[in-house]
Amino acid sequence: MNDLVWLEIKKENLISNIKTLKNLAGSKVLISPCVKANAYGHGLIETAKIFISAGADWLSVNSIEEAKKIRDVGINRPILVIGYVAESELEKILDWDLKIFISNFDYAEKLSMTGKIKNKIAKVHLKIDTGMHRYGVLMAEAEELAKKIKKLPHITIEGLATHFATSDEPLNLSYFNRQLENFKEIVPKIKNLVGNDLIIHCDKSASLLLCRHGLADLVRPGIAAYGYYPSQDVAKLAQEKNIILRPALSFKTKIGQIKKIPENSCVGYGCTCYTKRPTVLATIPVGYYDGYDRKLSNQGYVLVNGQKAPILGRVCMNITIIDITDCGQVIEGDEVVLIGEQGQENITVEQIANWAKTINYEVITRLRESLPRYYI
Structure with missing residues (x-):
């Protein structure tokens, strides 16, 4: 893809x-x-x-x-x-x-x-x-x-x-x-x-x-x-009452650049985050333009290799920075899950809404209309 x-x-x-x-x-x-x-x-x-x-x-x-x-x-x-x-x-x-x-x-x-x-x-x-x-x-x-x-x-x-x-x-x-x-x-x-x-x-x-x-x-x-x-x-x-609904949507991106930075390093606009340890960072090419809420800055995580990768710093227009230190072997181009399942982990729309202090309706309706959608 x-x-x-x-x-x-x-x-x-x-x-x-x-x-x-x-x-x-x-x-x-x-x-x-x-x-x-x-x-x-x-x-x-x-x-x-x-x-x-x-x-x-x-x-x-x-x-x-x-x-x-x-x-x-x-x-x-x-x-x-x-x-x-x-x-x-x-x-x-x-x-x-x-x-x-x-x-x-x-x-x-x-x-x-x-x-x-x-x-x-x-x-x-x-x-x-x-x-x-x-x-x-x-x-x-x-x-x-x-x-x-x-x-x-x-x-x-x-x-x-x-x-x-x-x-x-x-x-x-x-x-x-x-x-x-x-x-x-x-x-x-x-x-x-x-x-x-x-x-x-x-x-x-x-x-x-x-x-x-x-x-x-x-x-x-x-x-x-x-x-x-x-x-x-x-x-x-x-x-x-056993009324079970099944979410249909997953939101995904890929690993961009990977780099290692030392402890106490600024991450992102405004230096709202400083690393607390030597850290392996990855940029992912997704941001608030795509509907990934800016209020997720320094909140929550994405999934990489089935592991939680915390969001560090501010979510930018087209870029978000994540901590992949604990995600095992990661290379550029690897799949990143923003909403949905990977391995044994799952990020729900409701989790995103909770982190962003909004409602599930807003999370899904703000997803950029021009994003490719694959019906599987």
């Missing part, structure tokens, strides 16, 4: 995760895994294909741009755009047969007019703000909005959705339950106005893994589809 930095994605693990989530959702519930943010760093197009092969009914994306990439390779599965779509992009919603969230009348009216011009019917999902206060129409305004949209030509309300703020905090479900009750209250009211055949959806990864409520016709798993639990508490409770 000639690449200096690359990712390996285990297809069988992605397939396993989708099948696990489909089993949890039930045979009558559609599954629409979220492939936004370059499929959580795993590569949009190939991951979308793998998910479909595993049984995904729909795909959820954040943007028109992501939807276009999927349509351009001939994928015809239903696509739900869950992020903001500018009014200037409304024609593309109809041209590419996309479904979108909607939460205000002016926008719906413009979409209706676009549908009239193109002689097409736009399918929209009414997004209800049940308490997260991000996107969505407020509960008190939802019925009136549904009434007004129903009267518009060339637009149909296909679905009804909300998003939970705290479903990944299963030890304190009071706010989640409040949102769920709000949604249960509004669903029959909207159905009474626009029809009973609405597609109801509210579950993301955490609520799908843990909270059975029988309300959903469709689920939108995100990080769980890639083998990660939304939080440590969710992981603990899910694993107690």
